Amino acid sequence: MHIEDTQARAWWKQAVVYQIYPRSFRDADGDGVGDLRGIAEKLDYLVELGIDIVWLCPVYASPNVDNGYDVADYRAIAPEFGTMADFDHLAREMDARGLKLVMDLVFNHSSDQHEWFRSARASKDSPYRDYYIWRDEPNDWRAVFGGGAWTRNEPTGDWYFHIFAPEQPDLNWENPALRRELYDIMRFWAEKGVAGFRLDVISFISKQPFDRPQTGGIFDFYANGPKVHDYLREMHAEVLEPLGLMTVGEAPGVSAADAPLYVAEERGELDMIFHFDHAGIDRTPEDFWRPAPWKLSDLKEILTRWDRALAGRGWNSLYLGNHDLPRLLSRFGDTGAHREAAAKLFATLLLTLRGTPYIYQGDEIGMINTPFESIAEYRDIVAMNGWADARAGGRDENEFLADHILVSRDHARTPMQWDASSHGGFTSGEPWIRANPDFVSTNVAAALADPESVFHFYRRMIALRKATPALVHGDYVPIDAGNPDVFAYVRTLGDVLLLVVLNVSGMAVDIGDLGRDGTTMIGNYDGRGTLRPFEARVLRMAGEAGEFASPACSMNEVDPAYMGLDRQGGA
Ligand code: NOJ
Secondary structure, eight states: OOGGGSOOOOTTTSOOEEEEOGGGTOOSSSSSSOOHHHHHHTHHHHHHHTOOEEEEOOOEEOOOTTTTSSOSEEEEEOGGGOOHHHHHHHHHHHHHTTOEEEEEEOOSBOOTTSHHHHHHHHOTTOTTGGGBOEESSOOSOBOTTSSBSEEEETTTTEEEEOSSOTTSOBBOTTOHHHHHHHHHHHHHHHHTTOOEEEETTGGGSSOOOTTSOOOSOHHHHHSSOTTHHHHHHHHIIIIIHHHTOEEEEEOTTOOTTTHHHHHOGGGOSOSEEEOOTTTTTTBOSSOTTSBOOOOHHHHHHHHHHHHHHHTTTSOOEEESOOTTSOOHHHHHSOSSTTHHHHHHHHHHHHHHSSSEEEEETTGGGTOOOOOOOSGGGOOOHHHHHHHHHHHHTTOOHHHHHHHHTTTOGGGGGSOOOOSSSGGGGSOSSOOSSOOOGGGGTSSHHHHHHOTTSHHHHHHHHHHHHHHOHHHHHSEEEEESTTOSSEEEEEEEETTEEEEEEEEOSSSOBOOTTTTTTOEEEEESSSOOSSBOTTOEEEEEESSOGGGOBOSSSBOOOOOTTTTTGGGOOOO
């Protein structure tokens, strides 16, 4: 298939995104909290890596109940991150380097400290009253961060709705005046040169009828409310399309079958979404904050299902880590003898699938989970509330900690490890959260100095992707889908045929003749033949995708039901 037949080459399809968690990236003023000046100091580092787009987690004024995902003023910079002048400086410095900036918009809810909510809760006559959702009596729906989804408002005696914490009241998208305010906020940032937005929990903005009983997983329940697509189409027509903004919507609860409704190009809604299918792969179905075992075959099936669902219809986003997940090496890879090989293998996976890749800060140097030892070391509201609930339920602290360390969001939020000096060179003060003690050996300075480091592998892998349209736009065909250890696939575009072979295990694996005649484009070991632990290879092959049938790795027929293709219609 030719490129003209597949997708238009929008700039954000060939781009590589880097996600920054500003609180933990680099602290320039020594107060222990990362800041905008700190980010500006490190832009050349991102350019060296080969990044095109930086997504900044929220930097707006916030009481930080949920670290900035509770916004008190959508047009103001939080003082701990700097000033609007610092923001403008950062935007200019990025522009000078050809880096595009994507801001995080938290529009499902505001902070309870936002002036809209302060006014709305004070009186039923407030002009902002209808910006939020009120009922005389609550129903029994649960909140994502624990407890019920309704909180009583003392001044007016009724109840307001919140899918997350009580300090994060949900905005009422039914109200056109509220929607106009939100679009104005988008215009404000676009005028400052922002190239696009990541839209927080955008799948939740339209609420289910309040008489519906809450069943199943909480994300599935709150997602895909009856008007979500009306709202997104309106936002697209009002702001996104006229201003040419890129969007990626965070979309918990959206299945591959429903994804085209959000991102099919002809629908005029969003450019990409982040799905949660692999984010939840090591969690119980009923409770996202409870760990469960995962299998490579499930990861393969999920990533393949998403490629199939969007192929030729919309564009995918690819991520293996973010600020809400433990470190990818600790979840999927190896933190011992094969740590470096595993880090390079997952770089290869992320950068050879179809879609726009999002690298989470620190993954490019192979950061891993932190050995938190007590409740006092955690900072996240999920840990605090989880422990409060566990204690109330009579659970033992050690038992709670043994579970929580496997799911904690704080692993992703420890300071970026710049060098071997105190706190990993993140701050000259006391960091707001402890650094992972492993910064003494895993840090940016060491990685830059070692040509074989994980960082330089990411850099080479990004450069290869940019030089190889088949890696961006090519068709994806899985090989030997049932293999429990090896993740293998081909990417094809025109007469270019690339084979990616990944041994996602700590054992050597015989792959017979697979790839024997290929030319290695990149790999994390030298040589061919039997795969070593966590070995990754990308090979250029002669021939056609359909020829990839060998006794060791035979191309599996894909069962349509298994791939979710049976529900693909409806766009
Ligand atoms: C998703 C964000 O990524 C997460 O960090 C936040 O806690 C929730 N949305 C609520 O805004």
